[in-house]
Amino acid sequence: MTDDRPAEASPTPLRKIETLTALTPAQADAVLGLLAEAARTDGQQAVSEQGRLQLRGGARDGVRHLLLTVDGQLVGYAQLEDTDPVEAPAAELVVHPSRRGHGHGRALGTALLHESGRRLRVWAHGGHSAARHLAQVLGLALFRELRQMRRPLTDQGQGQGQDQIQDQTLDLSEPPLPEGISVRTFVPGQDDAAWLAVNAEAFAHHPEQGSLTQRDLDDRKAQPWFDPAGFFLAVRQSDGELVGFHWTKVHAEERLGEVYVLGVRPGAQGGGLGKALTTTGLRHLARAGLPTAMLYVDADNKAAVSVYERLGFVTYETDLMYRTET
Template identity: 70%
Template sequence: MSEVVVVEELTAEAVRDAQALIDDAARADGQYAVSEQGRLNLRGGRREGVRHLLVWERGELVGYGQLEDTDPVEAPAGEFVVHPDHRRRGHGRALGGALLDASDRRLRVWAHGGHPAARHLARLLGLSLFRELRQMRRPLTDLDLPEPVLPDGVRLRTFVPGRDDAAWLAANAAAFAHHPEQGGMTQRDLDDRKAEPWFDPHGFFLAVRDDGRGGEELVGFHWTKVHSADQLGEVYVVGVVPGAQGGGLGRALTVAGLRYLARDRGLPTAMLYVDADNKAAVTVYERLGFRIHEVDLMYRTEG
């Protein structure tokens, strides 16, 4: 039986080991089993509400899990991965059981890619399918989208780090009030991403309008991301504040970002993530030529 150690802060050596394990698994599986936020949570010391789960075998880290309990409403969210060379030995089930115990059996767990083995393990742990997140893609080599048409009084500019942080965090919280994972982003979360090699303020578009007091109001945004190794451009996050929704601004922002990824960055393919039950967004993306590439599934305990 695997022994799982639960800690609130990792040593520098454990961080390196966990990052190496996650990377090894991603190379074998073709995708990361731990999300971008989970990988960021590994770094920078202790984070409130985050716990790490470690499985060691003869001094080698063979399994890693993470539990994030920062949402005031939803159950804690977990992710875990076992090194490819150490699978089918009970480590995954041990990590899943430890996550259930650590969350007082109130748990949500991501299975990135929705692989059959993950579905089987979810059943063994007594978890039910809760959410489907689609990854959609479209080629950019044939992109033929006209200049985006903005609502009256709205103009586009790019993000200025430091100057626009507070306004963007407020707009993001308003646009994603229904989506705690995205809407709950903090200054630390934003700083983490600004420090990443992929961060490019020139690909971070803001839709603004005059606020009537000599300043401007941020009403929407499209933050793009480039995965250089895979030659993929990502529609990382598109948001429109409630008072500006329904006028075509979301589509215009999406088009602006796609044109940037295709023309300025010369990327052959674009990708994005969208919840399957967000019918309006799925329809917009399908009309822009996106099609399903793969799915991530979230399971949870009942109740």
């Protein structure tokens, strides 16, 4: 005997978006797992370092987390940060690679528009076509272009020892410093307040970097990659005042060095200090045996792009920011 009754329709998956001001440790772990899966597919992180640091440690002013689940399983995540007193809230979002193409990205984007009061900026890391399409669907316009630039640090000879590698730096002779300026490395605890003050001055035009707090600095100091030996401070010899810095970072798995943050205090600019600090950090990364250095710079910062190009950097990839029309 056969059963000729029509098959029952499959139940419609239940999609839910929950907005939270803080994540539990289990929720943070689940989001980090989702981000890792997406990064393996996309070749890069969908959420910035700052966003990943904000997954843990409890509630933070102006930060909201959007968890998209389907039948109770986490398949999408978005973070909304509303800390800039002028600019619209900024967001990043990701959908699990195996669950894309089902409207989850659009659902997260729509939720972000609602949460932000339709004043929204969204990062699309890598500028992929799917992200551009989603921005168009959500009615967002291209607003900002952030370039990742790279340059070689060594000639990457095969089968050579560390001493030989250190001697093969490409055009990284010791830089001359402006008169009356010396360079030393960062001392955690001792230099925190002075660095935060100079960082705020140097990046007053840059809402993300210029607004870093002691908590943000502590988050970074607690990371496995933090090494004060690669955090260079330019100080005035007459009074010890901090006038510039170059904080480098090592991505050990990728064997990649980064010009993490480079800043010069207003009033100390124009004398070659920025170039000297850049070269100091690059020499440090080269001595560590790293074959390549990277940095991020806004495409419309023509002066900085020109300086980096003269130092041998070329554009590697581009991140795009979209925003609602204002």
